[in-house]
Amino acid sequence: MKLENRVAIVTGGNRGIGLATAQLFTQHGARVAIVGRDEDVGRVALESLHDAIFLQGDVTRADDCERIVRETVHAFGRLDILFNNAGIILRNRNIETTSEAEWDATMDTNVKSVYLMSRAALPHLRATGGGAIVNTASYVGLVGFPGLAAYAASKGAVVNLTRAMALDHAAENIRVNCICPGSVETDMIHDAWKLYGDVEQAARVWASKHPIKRIAAPQEIAELVLFLASDASSFVTGAAIPIDGGITAG
Ligand code: NAD
DSSP states (O other), X not given: OTTTTOEEEEETTTSHHHHHHHHHHHHTTOEEEEEESOHHHHHHHHTTOSSEEEEEOOTTOHHHHHHHHHHHHHHHSOOOEEEEOOOOOOOSBOTTTSOHHHHHHHHIIIIIHHHHHHHHHHHHHHHTTOEEEEEEOOGGGTSOOTTBHHHHHXXXXXXXXXXXHHHHHGGGTXXXXXXXXXXXXXXXXXXXXXXXXXXXXXXXXXXXXXXXXXXXXXXXXXXHHHHHHSGGGTTOOSOEEEEXXXXXXX
16 A cells, blocks of 8 residues: 555546546555546546545636645645646647647646646645655657647646756655656547547557557556655656657667
């Protein structure tokens, strides 16, 4: 039980990487608030979790972020872990074909949310004597990728925001790290395969891009988040860790 007596917030916790992480967190003794926009999806997700609540909210809105943190602390009495994982992707766009609204939505969801949620959470992490923030970046935050201009910019920003936050809060025993996944089998990837046309062919192409010749299961990503959220990583802060089947090693 690596997270006994810990309380965590997982944004985008109602499906995909977030839900797999929330499940692993609760298996390790944590009480978890999962956050998502869709009430029905959240209700279904809760059925696979013990000691968890669902909080509906939009992490691009400051008032929602403050309420999410407030309601979590009200429900569980403390806060130890914040997993800033909610994100969106805009595919097949360079900067000329990205509208201003699409750019803003990508930056607000992927970057501003980390700022807003962390700002709301920090006083509570400090009050518990320290804590862990884990942000979901992407391997596309470490290298460029064609057709993902806004997404790559947003995930690159998450990587460097992680480093800046780690330095700002290290002396308070608040560790801040980010994960940089390669492709992971979630709705986000299935949507990409649908865009491609032939879904089975797309799945093969996506797998072949990774030196390990497959994409990840969400549970494999959750294991790294668990490590970063737990005391097992007590000397790790400011790290941007690729978990990408070797894609950024080349
Ligand atoms: P997903 O689409 O299954 O989940 C995204 C989650 O974010 C959903 O729960 C959604 O409700 C939530 N969300 C989006 N906008 C939100 C908002 N404004 N407010 C509250 N919640 C919001 O995708 P996933 O693959 O599980 O992605 C999780 C994270 O992992 C994202 O940040 C994504 O960019 C990143 N990522 C995914 C992959 C991949 O291949 N799937 C690879 C690298 C990084």
